[in-house]
Amino acid sequence: MCNPVQPQPCPILSVRQESAHEWTFRVATDARPQHGQFMQLSIPKVGEAPISVSAQGEGWLEFTIRSVGRVTNVIFQKQPGDLLFLRGPYGKGWPVEALRGKHLVVLTGGTGLAPVRSLLNMAAADPGFARSVHLVSGFKNEAGIVFHQELEAWRSSFTTLYALDNDPREGWRTGLVPSFVPEIPFDSFGGDYAVLVVGPPPMMKFTGLALMANGVEAEKVWMSFERKMSCAVGKCGHCRIDEVYVCLDGPVFPYTVARDLVD
Amino acid sequence: MSYALSIGQADQALRALAERYDIYAPKRFPKQGRFSDTDVIRYDKVERASDIVWDVKSDYPAKEVITPIQQAIFYFAEEEYRASRGRQRPILLFARPCDIHAQKIQARIMAGNGGFTDHYYARVRERVKFILMECAGGDDTCFCVSMGTNAVEPADYAAAVRFRPDGLLIKTEDPELEAAFSLGAPSDFAPEFVTENQRTVTLPDLEDKAVRQALKAHPMWRQFDKRCISCGACTVACSTCTCFTTRDLTYGDNPEAGERRRVTASCQIAGFDQMAGQKEFRSAAGDRMRYKVLHKFHDYKARFGEGHMCVGCGRCTHRCPEMISITATVEKMNAAIAEIKAGLAQSEQEVDRHV
Ligand SMILES: Cc1cc2nc3c(=O)[nH]c(=O)nc-3n(C[C@H](O)[C@H](O)[C@H](O)COP(=O)(O)OP(=O)(O)OC[C@H]3O[C@@H](n4cnc5c(N)ncnc54)[C@H](O)[C@@H]3O)c2cc1C
Ligand code: SF4
Ligand code: SF4
Ligand code: FES
Numbered sequence: 001m002c003n004p005v006q007p008q009p010c011p012i013l014s015v016r017q018e019s020a021h022e023w024t025f026r027v028a029t030d031a032r033p034q035h036g037q038f039m040q041l042s043i044p045k046v047g048e049a050p051i052s053v054s055a056q057g058e059g060w061l062e063f064t065i066r067s068v069g070r071v072t073n074v075i076f077q078k079q080p081g082d083l084l085f086l087r088g089p090y091g092k093g094w095p096v097e098a099l100r101g102k103h104l105v106v107l108t109g110g111t112g113l114a115p116v117r118s119l120l121n122m123a124a125a126d127p128g129f130a131r132s133v134h135l136v137s138g139f140k141n142e143a144g145i146v147f148h149q150e151l152e153a154w155r156s157s158f159t160t161l162y163a164l165d166n167d168p169r170e171g172w173r174t175g176l177v178p179s180f181v182p183e184i185p186f187d188s189f190g191g192d193y194a195v196l197v198v199g200p201p202p203m204m205k206f207t208g209l210a211l212m213a214n215g216v217e218a219e220k221v222w223m224s225f226e227r228k229m230s231c232a233v234g235k236c237g238h239c240r241i242d243e244v245y246v247c248l249d250g251p252v253f254p255y256t257v258a259r260d261l262v263d
Numbered sequence: 264m265s266y267a268l269s270i271g272q273a274d275q276a277l278r279a280l281a282e283r284y285d286i287y288a289p290k291r292f293p294k295q296g297r298f299s300d301t302d303v304i305r306y307d308k309v310e311r312a313s314d315i316v317w318d319v320k321s322d323y324p325a326k327e328v329i330t331p332i333q334q335a336i337f338y339f340a341e342e343e344y345r346a347s348r349g350r351q352r353p354i355l356l357f358a359r360p361c362d363i364h365a366q367k368i369q370a371r372i373m374a375g376n377g378g379f380t381d382h383y384y385a386r387v388r389e390r391v392k393f394i395l396m397e398c399a400g401g402d403d404t405c406f407c408v409s410m411g412t413n414a415v416e417p418a419d420y421a422a423a424v425r426f427r428p429d430g431l432l433i434k435t436e437d438p439e440l441e442a443a444f445s446l447g448a449p450s451d452f453a454p455e456f457v458t459e460n461q462r463t464v465t466l467p468d469l470e471d472k473a474v475r476q477a478l479k480a481h482p483m484w485r486q487f488d489k490r491c492i493s494c495g496a497c498t499v500a501c502s503t504c505t506c507f508t509t510r511d512l513t514y515g516d517n518p519e520a521g522e523r524r525r526v527t528a529s530c531q532i533a534g535f536d537q538m539a540g541q542k543e544f545r546s547a548a549g550d551r552m553r554y555k556v557l558h559k560f561h562d563y564k565a566r567f568g569e570g571h572m573c574v575g576c577g578r579c580t581h582r583c584p585e586m587i588s589i590t591a592t593v594e595k596m597n598a599a600i601a602e603i604k605a606g607l608a609q610s611e612q613e614v615d616r617h618v
Contacts, residue, residue, distance in 0.1 A: 002382070004379045004380070004381070004382065005381075005382070006337075007337075009342050044339040044344065044521075044523075045511050045521050047509070047510065047511045048509060066540075069539040072539070085344065200541070201542075227536065227538065228537060231509060233379040234376035234377035235372065235376065235381050235384075235505070235507070236507050236508065236528070237372075237506030237530065238508070238528070238535060242562050242565075243565040248376065263545060263554075
């Protein structure tokens with residue numbers, strides 16, 4: 001009988017430090033997730049955690065992980081050659097077809113950049129994918145910045161605005177992501193745009209409000225959620241909000257759904 | 264076919280069936296109850312007809328046989344998660360109509376939601392045959408008639424039984440059970456169903472999204488912030504609650520060996536929605552009550568279409584140490600909905616007057 005929660009052993013290929021608390025693990029696997037989907041990562045005897053796929057290639061996936069607790073702390077002790085146990089991919093990712101040919105606006109807070117990283121890299125590699133890409137990425141402070149190299153590389157293909165919450169930094173702005181929404185030239189898009197938002201819950205809430213206040217159409221906005229999960233297959237109930245399950249119907253939701261969900 | 268069996272014949276029938284089946288029914292556990300000197304009635308393996316408690320409703324639901332409070336789902340072997348081996352023998356499960364309906368509800372989650380069928384649920388459920396225990400009317404917490412879960416169809420069970428102090432009447436539907444019970448005298452028994460409870464509820468009308476959103480913010484939930492002590496007794500006793508947490512553990516004497524375990528979880532207990540490094544979304548007991556009650560009386564049905572997630576068994580009311588009654592809570596909700604609708608109608612009128 002098929003067991004949807006069976007983890008499979010996958011060797012770690014490489015480990016790269018992104019920031020003070022975030023590391024990227026490249027893992028060998030044949031799984032082919034869609035942009036914005038997530039996997040369940042297990043360490044035997046420790047536990048399991050849902051982690052977004054932050055990049056993918058032939059025979060490998062990358063996960064960018066913040067060490068915050070039992071499982072993620074032990075993952076940080078792993079070296080290339082060690083095993084991680086994977087199952088997935090799970091959930092609904094970004095609506096890639098609805099984004100094609102549009103002016104794409106991506107607003108991220110902190111490690112929220114991880115779940116859109118593979119999509120951004122695809123858009124950078126394929127200039128025909130989007131008419132333009134506007135990327136606004138905010139981080140708490142310098143130590144929290146992830147994907148340094150890509151952030152610099154994206155400057156040449158996207159219109160970028162990088163910011164730290166309070167601190168000054170050369171070539172960067174100071175302030176919170178929602179405060180930069182009025183600077184995005186939505187008027188020039190002729191209605192032909194799509195907006196992706198991902199970050200901590202307060203950042204997403206206030207970014208959504210700022211978008212609406214600036215006349216952005218709710219139907220053209222998507223958000224990616226993180227909730228407590230203990231199965232990823234619609235059984236354990238932890239991720240449920242109203243009649244939706246974040247593990248099944250999300251993590252990416254249209255804003256028209258997301259804005260009305262009450263935890 | 265229907266038969267009348269004496270206690271002795273019923274014991275003989277169960278002995279014959281036990282060669283093939285594990286037989287589960289509500290059983291009395293003396294002095295394990297909520298108050299001193301009270302008993303607890305919960306499901307366990309039975310051998311004799313006299314083991315089966317039929318004259319009062321069990322404190323805990325039949326679901327415990329199918330989705331146990333805890334179970335090992337994997338064992339760790341070197342570089343491998345090895346799925347635990349499930350039960351090998353078929354199960355006969357004595358259950359009232361509410362508990363049988365509850366399994367239809369659990370099935371939509373455990374063997375359907377998102378297109379995933381849970382391996383650990385399915386491997387037990389496919390071995391279960393129900394023996395319907397005719398219910399003589401339940402107790403003062405039951406409201407199955409209001410929920411439409413008072414009756415089941417012959418397709419839902421393998422046999423139906425009416426217990427009496429001196430024996431039982433049984434009607435078999437599944438030919439495999441026929442031989443064991445045919446030692447009794449022929450009878451014209453057919454099961455009957457409860458048609459009236461002491462308690463009733465009016466199902467809340469939450470079709471309107473604006474009403475629903477207003478209800479979530481209504482002050483009625485705040486009264487539970489102090490009243491509910493977030494013990495989770497209601498969800499453990501609930502016939503339909505399915506939530507669980509997955510946890511790894513190692514055995515004390517051998518840190519290399521261990522298991523991944525599934526443990527019942529309760530949305531009423533703090534931490535249910537807690538993510539590492541984030542604020543809890545439902546940090547007050549009243550928010551958690553709102554979450555549970557709306558799941559039972561709106562959200563589940565909004566997702567799966569057929570019927571609510573409550574079978575009216577009343578076990579949550581019965582087990583609550585704070586005397587919180589689900590029927591009273593639903594009626595409070597109805598009053599709040601009426602108030603909200605009146606408010607919305609009035610503001611609409613005012614808008615009309617201003618245009
Ligand atoms: C769809 C999705 C995508 C995600 N993507 C990423 C990503 O790309 N990168 C990333 O870093 N993070 C991501 N996360 C968050 C990540 O899943 C969590 O940070 C991770 O689960 C933390 O696990 P942990 O074991 O390290 O922490 P834990 O120590 O397990 O802490 C997590 C929570 O579990 C509970 N808990 C832990 N142990 C127990 C216990 N014994 N009993 C009861 N409760 C307990 C606590 O409430 C705690 O708050 C994502 C989450 C989701 C839902
Ligand atoms: S909510 Fe209460 S009455 Fe309804 S099924 Fe659960 S325990 Fe029974
Ligand atoms: S409603 Fe009653 S049984 Fe349920 S958590 Fe609150 S106090 Fe406990
Ligand atoms: S994570 Fe278990 S139901 Fe979504």
